[in-house]
Amino acid sequence: MEKLIKKKGFLCSVGLLAMAAGVLYGCGKIGYMGNRESADVESKISAEESSADDRGNPETPLPSHYDGRSEGRTACVRDQGELGTCWAFASLSAIESRLLPEETWDFSEDHMSHDPNFLLGQTGGGEYTMAMAYLLSWRGPVTEEEDPYGDDFSPEGLTAARHVQEIQILPDGDIEAIKRAVWQWGGVESSLYIDLRNAVDESDFYNPETAAYCVPTENIPNHDITIVGWDDDFPKEAFTGKVTENGAFLCENSWGTEFGEDGFFYVSYEDGTIGLNNIVYTVVEPTDHYTDIYQSDQCGWVGQLGYGSETAWAANVYQTEKETELAAAGFYAIDRDTEYEVYVVRQVPEEPQDKSLQKREKVADGRLVYAGYYTVPFAESIHLETGERFAVVICLTTPGAVHPIAIEYDADDGKCRIDLTDGEGYASPDGISWERVEESQKCNLCLKAYGK
Numbered sequence: 001m002e003k004l005i006k007k008k009g010f011l012c013s014v015g016l017l018a019m020a021a022g023v024l025y026g027c028g029k030i031g032y033m034g035n036r037e038s039a040d041v042e043s044k045i046s047a048e049e050s051s052a053d054d055r056g057n058p059e060t061p062l063p064s065h066y067d068g069r070s071e072g073r074t075a076c077v078r079d080q081g082e083l084g085t086c087w088a089f090a091s092l093s094a095i096e097s098r099l100l101p102e103e104t105w106d107f108s109e110d111h112m113s114h115d116p117n118f119l120l121g122q123t124g125g126g127e128y129t130m131a132m133a134y135l136l137s138w139r140g141p142v143t144e145e146e147d148p149y150g151d152d153f154s155p156e157g158l159t160a161a162r163h164v165q166e167i168q169i170l171p172d173g174d175i176e177a178i179k180r181a182v183w184q185w186g187g188v189e190s191s192l193y194i195d196l197r198n199a200v201d202e203s204d205f206y207n208p209e210t211a212a213y214c215v216p217t218e219n220i221p222n223h224d225i226t227i228v229g230w231d232d233d234f235p236k237e238a239f240t241g242k243v244t245e246n247g248a249f250l251c252e253n254s255w256g257t258e259f260g261e262d263g264f265f266y267v268s269y270e271d272g273t274i275g276l277n278n279i280v281y282t283v284v285e286p287t288d289h290y291t292d293i294y295q296s297d298q299c300g301w302v303g304q305l306g307y308g309s310e311t312a313w314a315a316n317v318y319q320t321e322k323e324t325e326l327a328a329a330g331f332y333a334i335d336r337d338t339e340y341e342v343y344v345v346r347q348v349p350e351e352p353q354d355k356s357l358q359k360r361e362k363v364a365d366g367r368l369v370y371a372g373y374y375t376v377p378f379a380e381s382i383h384l385e386t387g388e389r390f391a392v393v394i395c396l397t398t399p400g401a402v403h404p405i406a407i408e409y410d411a412d413d414g415k416c417r418i419d420l421t422d423g424e425g426y427a428s429p430d431g432i433s434w435e436r437v438e439e440s441q442k443c444n445l446c447l448k449a450y451g452k
Contacts, residue, residue, distance in 0.1 A: 037327030055184040062179050067250060068228035072101040073186050077224075079256035080109070081150055084125040088112040089254035090189045090224035091131035092141060095164070095281045097187030097228060105161065107141035114147075114154035115139065117298045119415050122152075128189060128224070130415075133300025135164040135281075136295055136330070136373055136448070149318075166283035168372040171336065172276050175269055177370075178249070179230055181280045187226040187252065189279040192271060194221035199259035199333050210238035211260035212248065214268035221273045226250040234266055234430045243268050249275075283375065290327065290375075292451035294318040294392075295443045296423030299408045299416040301332050301373075305441060306403035306415045307429035315357050315393040315434070316447040317348050317424040323449035325381040329392045331447050332406035333368045338398045341365045342376055345391040346384070352391075354434050357426060360393050377383070381452065395431060409443035420439065420444060 033186040054060045059388050075096035096105050113122045115134045120126055134140055142158040150369045170177045170188070181188050193215055196203050206213045213235075229250035236243040248266040251274075257263045267274045296316065306312045314331075329342050343360035363378040384390055398404040405427060410418045425445035426434040438444050 019171070021023065029324045054179075061328065062176070062183065064233060065211070065231040066179070066183055066229045067231075068097065068182065070188065073097055073253060074228045074264075075100070075187070076106070076255055077252060077257050078109075080254040082111070083122040083150070085109055085113045085122055086224045086254050087126040087128060087131060090226050091128065091135075091281075092190075093133075093226040093252055093254070094189040094279065095141060095162075096188035097226065097271060098185055098281050098284055099162070100186065105141075106144040107161070108144045108147040108149065110144075110149040110151070111140050111147040111154050119414055119417060122167055127300050128191075128277060130299075131189075132167055132279070132373060133298065136167070136300060137295060137298055138163055160287060163285050163287050164281055164283070165285055165290070165330070165375040166281075166373060166387075168276035168280045168282050168370045170280060170370060172278075174278075175275065176426055178278055179228060180225055181278070182229060185280050185282055186395065187228050189224060189277075189281075190227050190249075190251075190275060191221035191224050191277045192267060192275065193221055193273045194223040199255040200269070205241050206265075207238060207240045208260075208370045211265040212238040212240075212268070213265055214239045214241045214271045215241050216241055216243065216268075216270050216272055218272040221276060225253050225267075227278075228252050228264070231266070234268075236268075238266070241268075242405075243270050280372075281289055290450040290452060291325055294449040294451070296425065297446040297448070298422075299418060301334075301406045301446055302408045302411055302416060302418075303406075303443070304334055304401075304403035305405050305407050305437070305443065306425060308402045309429065310399060310401050310404060311395065311397040311429075312403075312405050313393065313395050313428040313431045313434075314445050315391045315428075315445055316425045316445050316449070317352065317389060317391045317426070318449060319389045320386060320451075321382050322386050324384045326378070326384050326390065326449060327381040327452050328375050328377040328450040329394065329448065330373060330375040330450065331363070331394055331396070332373050333371050333396070333398065334404055334406055335371050335398050335401055336369065338368045338371075338396055338404070339366070340368065340376070340397075341395040342378070343393040343395075344378075344382055345393060346382070346388065348389040348391050352434075354432060355426075357391060357393060357434055359434065360391075375450065384451070390449075391426075391448060393431075394447060406446040407437070407441070407443040408446060409441070418444070 234248035342364040423444040
């Protein structure tokens, strides 16, 4: 079996400001916190277009321009200060946007960026896979009130205010998919290359008069922002660089309201990096939907494993501490159009043999359009006794892949603190012959189970 280092992530260490860290700016038009009916800014789409059902229909035509601020679907603009925490601000801004306007939250970037499972610290930057691991493990989000930003301290024992159960990763550079995600779900966490160092810095690629930015060449992304709208008619003349067509994304930054248009700016569709990483927090739930989580991948998706084929099997064995209604499994699809089958094995022996994992009951199957993390509910929950050892088994087929199973392991990059003692995972090319991955591959499987 081979392992493949995941290369899609990026480090973010620019965009540092010499301002007071963690300032929360007033909302007003930039993140109106009321309901849609009382908003004093006219929406740019019709009432028929704004229905939830229509927005989720891929056949519904998109409007030529959309501004999340006009519907109260943008979080308040914040300031990351002198720290390399843009990835945390963009992630939590997207989640807050996802919950607006029905729910208003101020989540703690301090808590996310102080996650003890990662080693970079607040000055070392970060990436979206770290945000995903923190959220999917139910370590957060916690509220800003519980853990204020910028004090170099994060208290222990805090619990998540909401549970993130699904995160979709949109295809690179798919402008249509990004627009539809913004329209349906709210903010999309994305990235770009930016040569500005702060809100008052100058750049040949940025026009402060129009809050318009574009670097038309390909570069390594170094800054996270949140896409909250678009304008297909945004004039190409507004940009200082070589832009040949109209059109731009509306983005929320984390440099305070001094930057851009009260903290927002426009990035041309022709920018060389915007839209290369696109994260959508599609399912964010109350914490009482699932009450129990079984997991061994605290650092999340670090790499992949497989057998040189589009199909591979994985199984994690867990033991209950109380009677549980096993209700769902969670796993990553590493690319588009992944087909899955989910099984449960009960009464797994202490030393399971190959045949032990073949005595499985199928509980779900389907196909996933985009890459990302998905929680798949079972058709019927399975009652487990106290102290029962059980296994969740998945078979994944990802077109074009040779390593379709997401794993965490020590990539020797100084980013993660990996613990291989908390997992009991098995992998197989065919669902018949299995190997213990902590021993043979020095990794944990990214495969969770949920109970009620």
